Amino acid sequence: MELAAELSRTVKGEVRFDAGSRATYSTDASNYRQVPIGVVVPKTVEDAVRAIRACHEAGVPVLSRGGGTSLAGQCCNEAVVLDWSKYCTRLVSVDVAAKTCIVEPGIALDELNDQLASHNLMVGPKPSTHVSCTIGGMIGNNSCGSTAQAYGKMVDSVVRLEILTHDGCRAWVGETDDEAYERILAEGGRLAELYRGMRELRDTYMSEIRTRYPKIPRRVSGYNLDSLLPENGFNVAKALVGSESTLVTVLRAEIQLVDVLPARTLVVLGFSDITAAADCVPAILPHKPVALEGVDEQLIQLEHSEHLAEQAIKQLPKGSGWLMVQFAGTDQEEVDRQAQALCDDLHRKPSAPGVSFLDDPSREEELWQAREAGLGATAYPPQGPETHEGWEDAAVPPEKLGDYLREFRSLLERYEYENASLYGHFGQGCVHTRIPFDLKTADGVAKYRRFAKESAELVVSFGGSLSGEHGDGQSRGELLPLMFGARLVEAFGKFKALFDPDDLMNPGKVVHPHRLDENLRQGSDYRPWEPTTHFAYPEDDNRFAKAAARCVGVGKCRGHESGVMCPSYRATREEEHSTRGRARLLFEMLNGEVIQDGWRSDAVHDALDLCLACKGCKSDCPVNVDMATYKAEFLSHHYEGRLRPLSHYSMGWLPLWARLAAFAPSLVNSVSNLRLVKALGGIARQREVPLFARQRLVKRLAGRTSPAGHRGKVLLWPDTFTNNFHPAIGEAAVQVLEAAGFEVITPDRTVCCGLTWISTGQLSTAERVARRTLETLKPQLRDGTPIVVLEPSCAAVFRDDLPHLLHGDQDAHRLAHQTKTLAEILTEKAPDWRPPTVGRQAVAQPHCHHHAVLGFDTDEKLMRQYGIDVDVLDAGCCGLAGNFGFEQEHYDVSMACAEDKLLPSLREAGEATLVLADGFSCRTQIDQSDVNQRPMHLAEVLAAALHGTQPQPERPSAPSRAARTAVAAAAVAAAAGPALAWLFRRRSR
Structure with a gap:
């Protein structure tokens, strides 16, 4: 394609017109799907200017995209997509005195606020997608969030914008007094044409602008023509905010900042239902809270069922509808007085609400996170269909909110959409909900269309706005005449034509929009491929296609702040290496239009290749996308009947090689780190292959009889890693369990959970291994014996993978129920037992699978009870992730993941700090880094306390150089012997 070639020639950044990239950007967080022409990832602002120039010369549409979390379809189009979020992320400058900053459009809100924190400043608006939404996207969408109660919408924060039109007009724009206006006209050119046209447009439609725009705090629909009014300073920058990339591309922005207010108090009010909560809003507003959010009973029940904010939810006052009222300031006593004054005021009124003060910051944060997770929590309710x-x-x-909600509820009931939860920014009259539309049948789509029109008419009858936060895009673009009337919609069209006469900026959105029932991601012709799979996907009706479509696009996987997901995105900042990007590719693979080669797709393989299978998305993703399982499924079919990567045979078959190595561990250790051996195994030359123990755990425990314990029997699972590499951990666990009153037994033959085969997608082998394990454990599974598993990844296999791989096998489900970590068995079965106090400061690095599947709260609580002053690191994945970090092609990403947070945290902790890491991968990554701490398993620490000694990890020692040389020479001679003998015979003839 000529355009792709021209872009590649002129743009220093990345130009991608391949099927995989186009598939990755085919949708946003909306119902819509439009496959782009291509994708450009500009290296610099000037790079983007060159890209747009090339697109203009080719007459090709452009879409400028931020975090891609838009909910109205404005971030997908048949255009060249500019993704700013990888490189154009600079905080250009900060003016602390003026409280302003200049930024590039790709910087994420949380990243920007982190950089501003040293100045005690922040951006005012804070959408729930703050971990991933970009400043450019917030400007394009006129974003708000809960803090808009105090700081307004994004339009209220923008001072100036540097803009570029599709035809190349570039300028800084902002408030324009008469003198500046005349100067611009005098200079002539395209900019003068724009300013003259805007002034004429404003004057022509001034009456309608002043009378038809709702005077409410949350009007986001339509263009901001009211910002061009004389009383508003003819502010061109503000007029362009919220234009959704349909007018200009924002190159840089000057933003007004606000002070960080450290003192906070959260008051939660309980009401009989959500409409009664809404009725109370006008009584609260005079107290000037910084946030006023509403949540209904259904949302709270969904959050509770998904184990979100459980402790905070327990502190809610009685009711079926709640208001979260936050006060903030610089003085805690003053903030508390404000909160108390509100409560006193409300208690003097009839039907006073219930009140709870959440004065624990962790509980407050839990509740705010639960509120922010509303979209994800309501997307797939346990009972009922998916929502949209x-x-x-x-x-x-806001004063009409209660009455509006009553009528809106009636409308939902009339359309039989009763399962919709109602929540949102009640202090500004903005209501969020996801509705169980049927978007897969013609009747369902027609019903959705009728409902949207009636809903628009209802909102307009209350003097409201079709959009209070998420914009118009395609969802509401064609409904704008109902809200603004024909004359203002005509003005919108002229505004668009002034800046974009050829309709090449995000066409079909806002102005001349596509119908709201066009370009649906599902639609009445939606019929994805439904392949036969190894895993069952019971949460998705046992359909891989439904699982692959689970992502709702909110982009939490693109965050850099906390949690486990998505380590490869953090390392690469690539959309295709985020959980969302991979989900999009799988969706497109099953859709079959862009990606047509199914399981054999190299595009899908490449995107999944950097997935560490950490399972962080299974817990951290708002809709629990389980990319590790999807990856294993894909790999099993992708390589079916084909040769696999070398590492799949070396590390994928590790349990088998470990059994063989047990016959001569010293010999194996002597050759395993030779460069040739590592190359043959697909192992990175920078890696040290872990050394096998001289004697396996099962051998050390053979013939040993555990004393009968008064707490009954437990079976200690000899996982491959503990058994073959760190048997001292297993011995330590036996000591701890026996001291706690348990009789410890082990399996009577070699067993394996199948982890390495699952992670490399060798699922048929994993099934055979798993069934053999279930047969071995049959007596314990039938009598309910707890299975204590020391390696978190193996415990996660039993808890999560096997019940899905062997779905319906009751023994697999029994094993999932009976599998316990060391902390769990001690907490549940020996709550009164205490070892001697450890009395050490420690940091703990939870294994990703521990975090995602097992949960680390029990471990943390137990450590504190046992006298370990532990700081649980929120450092994400260690980066090793089983075979991933050992593979040559993944080494750099593996170390980038470790250097993201884990290794810096350990360096900061210091050498005297005890490092706890139950996962073999975590310990190996730390051991092979430059930090001086040697990580230990919890079992080792507790066993040391029993013996009254300082915890010291036991690791196999490396063979000497002489030993390695001798063994290597012998190995070479043994390999060369047959060849030399053959050669000697030939020469003797």
Whole structure:
């Protein structure tokens, strides 16, 4: 394609017109799907300017995209997509005195606020997608969030914008007084044409602008023509905010900042239902809270069922609808007085609400996170169909909110959409909901269309806005005449034509929009491929296609702040290496239009290749996308009947090689780190292959009889890693369990959970291994004996993978129920037992699978009870992740993941700090880094306390150089012997 060649020639960044990249950017967080022409990832702002120039010369549409979390379809189009979020992320400058900053459009909100924190400043608006939404995207969408109660919408924060039109007009724009206006006209050119046109447009439609725009805090729909009014300073920058990439591309922005307010108090009010909560909003507003959020009973029940904010939810006052009222300032006593004054005021009124003060910052944070997770929590309710955007953020005057909600509920009931939860920014009259639209049948789509029109009419009757936060895009673009009337919609069209006369900026959105029931990601012709799979996917009706479509696009996997997911995105900042990007590719693979080669797809393989299978997305993703399982499924079919990577045979078959190595561990250790051996195994030359123990755990425990314990029997699972590499951990666990009153037994033959075969997608082998394990454990599974597993990844296999791989096998489900970590068995079965106090400061690095599947809270609580002053690191994945970090092609990403947070945290902790890491991968990554601490398993620490000694890890020692040389020479001679003998015979003839 000529355009792709021209872009590649002129752009220093990345130009991608391949099927995989186009598939990755085919949708956003909305109901819509439009496959782009290509993708450009500019290295610099000037790079983007060159890209747009090339697109203009080719007459090709452009879409400028931020975090890609838009809910109205404005971030997908048949255009060249500019993704700013990888490189154009600079905080250009900060003016502390003026409280302003200049930024590039790709910087994420949380990243920017982190950089501003040293100045005690922040950006005012804070959408729930703050971990991933970019400043450019916030400007394009006129974003708000809960803090808009105090700081307004993004339009209220923008001072100036550096803009570029599709035809190349570039300028800084902002408030324009008469003198500046005349100067621009005098200079002539395209900019003068724009300013003259805007002034004429404003004057022509001034009456309608002043009378038809709702006077409410959350009007996001339509263009901001009101910012061009004389009383608003003819502010061109503010007029362009919220234009959704349909007018200009924002190159840089000057933002007004606000002070960080450290003192906070959260008051939660309980009401009989959500409409009663809404009725109370006008009584609260005079107290000037910084946030005023509403949540209904259904959302709270969904959050509780998904184990989100459980402790905070327990502290809610009685009721079926709640208001979260936050006060903030610089003085805690003053903030508390504000909160108390509100409560006193409300208690003087009839039907006073219930009140709870959440004065524990961790509980407050839990509740805010639960509120922010509303979209994800309501997307897939346990009972009922999946829900969708389509009418999820309308806004009305706050004083009319209660009456609006009653009528809106009636409308939902009439359309039989009763399962919709209602929540949102009630202090500004903005209501969020996801509705169980049927978007897969013609009747369902027609019903959705009728509902959207009636909902728009209802909002307009209350003097409200079709969108109070998420924008118009395609969801609401064609409904704008109902809100603004024909004359203002005509003005919008002229505004668009002024800046974009050829309709090449994000066409089909806002102005001349596609119908709201076009370009649906599902639609009445939706019929994805339904392949036969190894895993069952019971949460998705046993359909891989439904599992692959689970992602709702909110982009939490693109965050850099906390949690486990998505380590490869953090290392690469690549959309295709985020959980969301991979989900999009799998969706497109099953859709079959862009990616047509199914399981054999190299595009899908390449995207999944950097997935560490950490399972962080299974717990941290708002809709629990399980990319590790999807990857294993894909690899099993992708390599079916084909040769696999060398590492799949070396590390994928590790349990088998470990059994063989047990016959001569010293010999194996002597050759395993030879460069040739590592190359043959697909192992990175920078890696040290872990050394096998001289004697396996099962051998050390053979013939040993555990004393009968008063707490009964437990079976200690000899996982491959503990058994073959760190048997001292297993011995330590036996000592601890026996001291706690348990009789410890082990399996009577060699067993394996199948982890390495699962992670490399060798699922048929994993099934055979798993069934053999279930047969071995049959007596314990039938009598309910707890299975204590020391390696978190193996415990996660039993808890999560096997029940899905062997779905319906009751023994697999019994094993999942009976599998316990060391902390769990001690907490549940020996709650009164205490070892001698450890009395050490420690940091703990939870294994990713521990975090995602097992949960680390029990471990943390137990450590504190046992006298370990532990700091649980929020450092994400260690980066090793089983075979991933050992593979040559993944070494750099593996170390980038470790250097993201883990290794810096350990360096900061210091050498005297005890490092706890139950995962073999975590310990290996730390051992092979430059930090001086040697990580230990919890079992080792507790066993040391029993003996009254300082914890010291036991690791196999490396063979000497002389031994390695001798063994290597012998190995070479043995390999060369047959060849030399053959050669000697030939020469003797």
